[in-house]
Amino acid sequence: MSATTTAARTPTKPPGTLVLGLSRIGYETRLYFRSPDTVFFTFLFPFIMLGIFTAALGGGGNLGVNADGTGGVSVGAYYLPGMLAAGMLLSGVQNLAVDIAGEKSDGTLKRLGGTPLSPLGYFIGKIGQVFVTAILQAGLLLLVARFALGIDLPTSGDKWLVFAWVFLLGVITSAFVGIALSAVPRSGKSANAVVIPIVLILQFISGVYLQFGVLPDWMQNLASVFPLKWMAQGMRSVFLPENFAAAEQNGVWDLPWVAAALGIWLVVGLVLSLVTFRWIRRDA
Amino acid sequence: MVRAAPEWDSSVMTPPDPVVQVRDLHKSYGTVDAVRGVSFSITAGETFALLGPNGAGKSTTIEILEGYRDRTSGEVSVLGADPRHGGLEWKARLGIVLQTSGESGNVTVTEQLRHFAGFYPHPRDVDEVIDAAGLREKATTRISKLSGGQRRRVDVALGIIGRPEMLFLDEPTTGFDPEARHKFWDLIRGLKAEGTTILLTTHYLDEAAQLGDRAGIIAGGQLIDIGAIDEIGGAEARVPLVRWRDRNGILREERTRAPARLVADLVESTNGNEPDDLEVIRPSLEDVYLSLVRRSEADSAEGDAAASSDSSRVATSLLADRDVPA
Numbered sequence: 317m318s319a320t321t322t323a324a325r326t327p328t329k330p331p332g333t334l335v336l337g338l339s340r341i342g343y344e345t346r347l348y349f350r351s352p353d354t355v356f357f358t359f360l361f362p363f364i365m366l367g368i369f370t371a372a373l374g375g376g377g378n379l380g381v382n383a384d385g386t387g388g389v390s391v392g393a394y395y396l397p398g399m400l401a402a403g404m405l406l407s408g409v410q411n412l413a414v415d416i417a418g419e420k421s422d423g424t425l426k427r428l429g430g431t432p433l434s435p436l437g438y439f440i441g442k443i444g445q446v447f448v449t450a451i452l453q454a455g456l457l458l459l460v461a462r463f464a465l466g467i468d469l470p471t472s473g474d475k476w477l478v479f480a481w482v483f484l485l486g487v488i489t490s491a492f493v494g495i496a497l498s499a500v501p502r503s504g505k506s507a508n509a510v511v512i513p514i515v516l517i518l519q520f521i522s523g524v525y526l527q528f529g530v531l532p533d534w535m536q537n538l539a540s541v542f543p544l545k546w547m548a549q550g551m552r553s554v555f556l557p558e559n560f561a562a563a564e565q566n567g568v569w570d571l572p573w574v575a576a577a578l579g580i581w582l583v584v585g586l587v588l589s590l591v592t593f594r595w596i597r598r599d600a
Numbered sequence: 601m602v603r604a605a606p607e608w609d610s611s612v613m614t615p616p617d618p619v620v621q622v623r624d625l626h627k628s629y630g631t632v633d634a635v636r637g638v639s640f641s642i643t644a645g646e647t648f649a650l651l652g653p654n655g656a657g658k659s660t661t662i663e664i665l666e667g668y669r670d671r672t673s674g675e676v677s678v679l680g681a682d683p684r685h686g687g688l689e690w691k692a693r694l695g696i697v698l699q700t701s702g703e704s705g706n707v708t709v710t711e712q713l714r715h716f717a718g719f720y721p722h723p724r725d726v727d728e729v730i731d732a733a734g735l736r737e738k739a740t741t742r743i744s745k746l747s748g749g750q751r752r753r754v755d756v757a758l759g760i761i762g763r764p765e766m767l768f769l770d771e772p773t774t775g776f777d778p779e780a781r782h783k784f785w786d787l788i789r790g791l792k793a794e795g796t797t798i799l800l801t802t803h804y805l806d807e808a809a810q811l812g813d814r815a816g817i818i819a820g821g822q823l824i825d826i827g828a829i830d831e832i833g834g835a836e837a838r839v840p841l842v843r844w845r846d847r848n849g850i851l852r853e854e855r856t857r858a859p860a861r862l863v864a865d866l867v868e869s870t871n872g873n874e875p876d877d878l879e880v881i882r883p884s885l886e887d888v889y890l891s892l893v894r895r896s897e898a899d900s901a902e903g904d905a906a907a908s909s910d911s912s913r914v915a916t917s918l919l920a921d922r923d924v925p926a
Contacts, residue, residue: 330692330721343707343715350706422702427758430666430696431719432688596668 330432333440340433340441345448354415357512358406359453362399363460365525369395370465379527380560387559392465397551398524400454404483405544407450408490409497410515412442416498417507420596429595439495439589446491454483475554478571482550485578489543492585499592518544523552529563536565546577617680619644619766619797620665625674627660634660636821637674642814647788647798649812649829651805651889657821658801659699662770665799666696679766692720695764697755697772699801705743709735709754712743713761720762732787733757734780748775756784760791767791769800773807785810805886817889819896833888841883845876 330336348354370392378388419425428438461467470476497514501507519525521535522544528536539545552560553569561569618641627635635657642648652658663669664676667683676683681690707715710726717723730739733753738746743754752775759767769788773781781804788811792798802808808815809829816826825832842862843853847870856862859880866875 330688330719336719339715339718343711346711347706351704418704422704423698423700424703426668426698427696427701427703429668430691430694430698431716431762432692433719434688 333434333437336433336437337440337444340437341444341448344441344445348411348445348449354411358411359449361406362403362453362457365402366392366395366399366457366460366465369525380557380563382559387557389556389560390465390467392461393467393555394527396457396461396467397555398548400457400483400551400555401486401522401544401548402519402524403453403457404450404486404490404547405515405518407453408446408487408492409494410511411449412446412491412494413497413501413511414507416442416495417501417511418504420498421504425595435593435595439593442495443488443491446494447487450483450487470554478550479554482547482554482574482578485575485582486543486547486550489578489582489585490547492582492589493543494585496585496588496592499588518542521545523548527563528565540565540577543578543581546574550574550578618642618677619646619679620648620799621675621677622661622665623675625661625664625676626672627657627664627669628672634821635664635671638816638818638821638823640816640823640826642797642799644797645792645795646813647792647800647811649808649815650799650801650818651808651815652801652818653893656818658818659770661818662768662799662801666694666768667691692762693765695759695762695767697759697767697769699770699774701751701755703743705746705751708740708742709746709757710739712754713757716758717761722763723761724763726761729757729761732760732790734783749777749780752776753780753784756787760787765795765797767796767798769798769802771801771803773802773804781807805884805889809885815885817892819893820900822896824896825892829885832885833883833892837888837891838883841879841881843877843879843881851877 348359370390373391376391378390379394381388416425458469462469470479497511498507501510518539521531521539522528522542523531523539524544528539528545528548531539536545549564549569550571552564553571553574561567564570620640620642622641623639625635625638626633638657638661640648650658650661660669664671665678665683667678667686670684678686679690679693681687686694709730713726713729717726730736733756735750735753735757738750743751746754752772756769756772759769759772773784776784785807788798792811798811800808800811812829814826814828815832817824817832827833830838839855839857840859841853841855842859843851844866846852854862863875863878863880866878867873
């Protein structure tokens with residue numbers, strides 16, 4: 317190196333991946349809330365669906381009432397766990413798959429690929445953004461459920477512990493599946509057309525919009541291959557009374573299977589993310 | 601020209617290695633050979649202009665140096681590293697202004713620069729860069745609300761925010777108005793004065809002449825000439841042209857190394873009358889460039905009819921016309 321350059325620039329390592337990743341979280345979150353489409357289709361969607369179900373079906377009385385007229389929950393209370401699960405899926409899978417596919421085609425990734433930001437730092441920013449928005453979304457959904465719809469929330473610590481791990485595991489799994497899925501659309505413009513049908517169909521077959529117990533066996537089995545069914549089941553175990561477990565596929569909440577299914581999808585999503593992610597196609 | 605060429609004490613240090621070294625670079629896309637055996641080097645502190653028509657292989661070459669593309673064969677070294685394996689510390693020493701950008705831009709100019717500054721160990725001051733890029737009035741405007749030329753200035757600002765040792769500028773001033781282009785030149789001269797090594801591609805030959813120390817002209821994937829900006833094309837291509845209208849109203853022109861004498865003889869031969877439409881033209885880099893590129897195109901067309909249509913297509917200068925074998 318020449319004398320002038322060494323004098324002017326003492327060689328120092330660029331900031332670490334964790335530091336950059338954390339700075340990306342704030343940046344990504346700000347961008348998320350500045351994009352009206354994203355806010356509507358991933359953040360507000362569960363609120364709108366919960367409102368529609370409550371308004372449309374609320375007049376039909378409680379669901380899951382025992383033969384003697386006791387028990388049962390309101391329509392809003394029944395759909396709340398599904399909407400929480402849908403929010404996790406939307407915040408992770410739909411948000412990141414569409415977002416990253418767009419960043420790939422509009423040149424954002426190419427620009428970042430020329431800077432000392434590592435792919436891991438970029439992932440941390442995206443996943444952190446998913447966590448921030450998913451936590452806000454779930455928190456607001458619970459507030460709306462409690463104070464606008466008058467739904468009783470669990471009081472036992474055990475239930476909230478289950479909520480916490482299902483939420484954390486579900487969100488991080490969704491985030492990696494979203495990063496992996498972002499490799500599929502051929503362009504940013506086609507990303508919505510590729511991603512939204514997948515996410516929508518999953519919501520219909522996984523017990524988010526339709527009661528899981530009334531779906532045919534083959535549809536229940538198909539849904540069991542994908543993570544959303546397990547997120548919704550985990551959330552139902554938190555928010556629905558014990559007697560609702562009988563309506564599940566095996567007549568119980570099956571929490572170990574919830575953990576196992578989400579864990580497997582987490583690993584699959586992580587591996588696919590690492591294998592498929594490129595700043596740009598180098599051989600292009 | 602004021603250029604802060606890096607100095608070294610030859611008694612204790614060997615001359616610095618070139619910052620960029622390219623030897624016999626080839627790149628094929630399927631059966632298409634985009635780059636066919638390009639070699640050049642750029643020394644520390646130098647500004648090298650890579651010139652050539654669209655599709656000549658400029659961007660492919662620059663993207664190979666930036667680490668974006670793999671090469672088919674040849675040797676490439678940038679800041680002592682093979683761009684194929686350039687790590688984060690290597691990237692921290694580069695500044696890259698890509699040819700195109702189209703981000704959604706839901707951040708303000710200041711937010712974007714501050715964020716990118718955080719990626720680098722020794723970033724420039726964000727406000728200084730905003731001023732230098734002429735973006736002060738737009739500092740708190742979202743990038744999506746900027747005009748094309750203003751967005752391009754943001755691209756340039758992002759390219760220099762990390763205080764790069766090696767700066768790649770791929771057609772940086774596309775969409776700039778003349779005033780913005782002159783400001784940009786001042787900005788680049790400032791970077792040169794700090795010792796930044798620069799690789800520039802541009803279609804504005806005056807820009808290359810203003811900023812470049814040396815230039816390489818690439819056509820059909822091959823380097824057809826390389827040299828100092830004021831020497832490229834050879835001395836012959838730079839012989840001045842004198843043009844005037846003779847007494848019969850016919851436009852005459854003559855190339856001579858002694859234009860003043862020719863003009864004096866002209867005046868004398870007409871008994872002191874002023875010749876009409878007199879011009880003394882020194883070939884600009886653009887003239888030299890056009891004649892080189894067209895000669896190369898004519899060579900590759902190898903005498904078929906394409907040669908003559910090529911020359912009429914790009915004919916903008918009489919001087920260059922004269923160099924083309926008709």
